[in-house]
Amino acid sequence: MVQRWSGRETRLLREAMRMSLRDFADHLGISDRAISKWEAGADHYFPRPDSQSVLDTALARASDEIRRRFAEALGASDEAPSATGAIAVNSHKFVPVFIGVDHARRLGAHMTVGTAAGWLESSLADVDHPEAPTCTLHVFACGVAVFHIIQPQEPATLSELAVWRYRSYASDLKWARAKIRDLLDEDHPHGPNPEYVLSLYWLTSSPWTGSEYDTALRLLSTPSVLVDRGSPDGPVPLDGSVEETLLANGLDHPDIVSFGVRGVSTGYAGWSGVSYASVSQERSLTADELVGCELAVQALWCFTHQVQQRVEEGQDPSMPDRYGWRFLRAAYSRLSTARAQETAQHCLMREAIMKTSGLADRLRAAQDALRESAD
Known part of the structure; x- marks a missing residue:
């Protein structure tokens, strides 16, 4: 959240932890004079390791309640960014399939060595996808392969995007099954079989402002409320008034968890996927961190x-x-x-x-x- 700490941010963290200046200094293991000096800096930044790392560590070790309280205090504005035009998102799909340790070792031997989240051993290689400009196969040493498919989308409505999402899942699963069996030379009926697709949406442009913006991000993480998946013709959009009503009145879904920070980003995670939008690029998460x-x-x-x-x-x-x-x-x-x-x-x-x-x-x-x- 804080890449460079200002005096204001230092004070907000201390207030969120409900500590006096002296108690806060004792908690961090530094002098109260240093805390006073940082807070007196107002908007002057302290990127030095001695201050930044100490405060980052304090916040990382804080309770969930303190982090939420700090995030709320840090937000400079309750408002979402102004409308920037049509809907534009980068769709990231993840299609995992268990292939076994032996297959993973054989497949990974011809790929580039990498790591996911900085610690999970894996290899990766670009693969061709019929409808995506970018598709990478990550093969984990523990025996799992994950296709990462990136497809920029510019739908007219969120309902249109939700329908595309569900319809493309069927074709992506069929493609992934054929692709992994081809790579492993496994063409028997009981070969590796991917069972699901999970989506991550990075919103880059939108027509919404205020509360509608927040609701739109919620809908991106939980698209089922916009789609009739029981239609004999496959997933179809619900009446357009459903999307309009939800955007106007908001969406309160018990399974959606927020991880955004006001004034920095908007982010939601749900069972169906994740949605994210950057407000302050220098302070928000990167696509690589989410992926x-x-x-x-x-x-x-x-x-x-x-x-x-x-x-x-x-x-x-x-x-x-x-x-x-x-x-x-x-x-x-x-x-x-x-x-x-x-x-x-x-x-x-x-x-x-x-x-x-x-x-x-x-x-x-x-x-x-x-x-x-x-x-």
């Missing part, structure tokens, strides 16, 4: 789903020792614990995605199943 988090989450979700399927089929879930219950224990710690240098906004984003995906519970359940199988 990196989703790649790690989807890879692990797919991995734990494979373990769950084995259990439900009455089999002992068997994984190589390197990717057994200790691997999942480490993954759970990585995704549920704030890092010392992690910004507050990144922490909020990760927590929102973890909560709405249900991955934390899945990691614990899979960890227990693999531990029992190993005993």
